[in-house]
Amino acid sequence: MSQPLSRRLRRLWLNVHLWLGVGLLVVLAPLSLAGSVLVWHDPLDRALNPERYAVGSGPAAPPAQIAAAAQAAFAGRALPMQLRLPQVPGDPRRGGGPHRLARSRRPAAQPQRLDRSL
Numbered sequence: 560m561s562q563p564l565s566r567r568l569r570r571l572w573l574n575v576h577l578w579l580g581v582g583l584l585v586v587l588a589p590l591s592l593a594g595s596v597l598v599w600h601d602p603l604d605r606a607l608n609p610e611r612y613a614v615g616s617g618p619a620a621p622p623a624q625i626a627a628a629a630q631a632a633f634a635g636r637a638l639p640m641q642l643r644l645p646q647v648p649g650d651p652r653r654g655g656g657p658h659r660l661a662r663s664r665r666p667a668a669q670p671q672r673l674d675r676s677l
Contacts, residue, residue: 612651625652 562570596603605612620628626639633639644652 614651619652622652 622642622644626642629639642652
């Protein structure tokens with residue numbers, strides 16, 4: 560004997576719901592893990608690389624001096640674009656920016672003439 564229509568539709572909906580959920584799990588679980596790593600980046604970095612967070616004694620260097628030291632350390636391989644100042648005592652100042660080699664691989668934009676004389 561066949562099942563009533565409502566029971567078959569319910570079973571169909573449960574199967575659709577199950578497999579949509581499994582498919583979304585495959586997509587959303589890695590995104591959630593990556594997002595949590597981004598949210599906890601600074602504490603994780605401090606725990607995994609304590610040598611980066613060694614703070615010396617004495618007065619703090621001015622931001623311009625830190626940017627010059629970062630530029631010299633990378634020897635032209637990167638462009639200093641930002642300087643992150645410490646949020647709590649004991650945090651280091653950090654600089655960052657785009658890598659110059661990655662930027663040089665992009666094709667240069669060709670200038671276009673805007674005036675079109677006839």
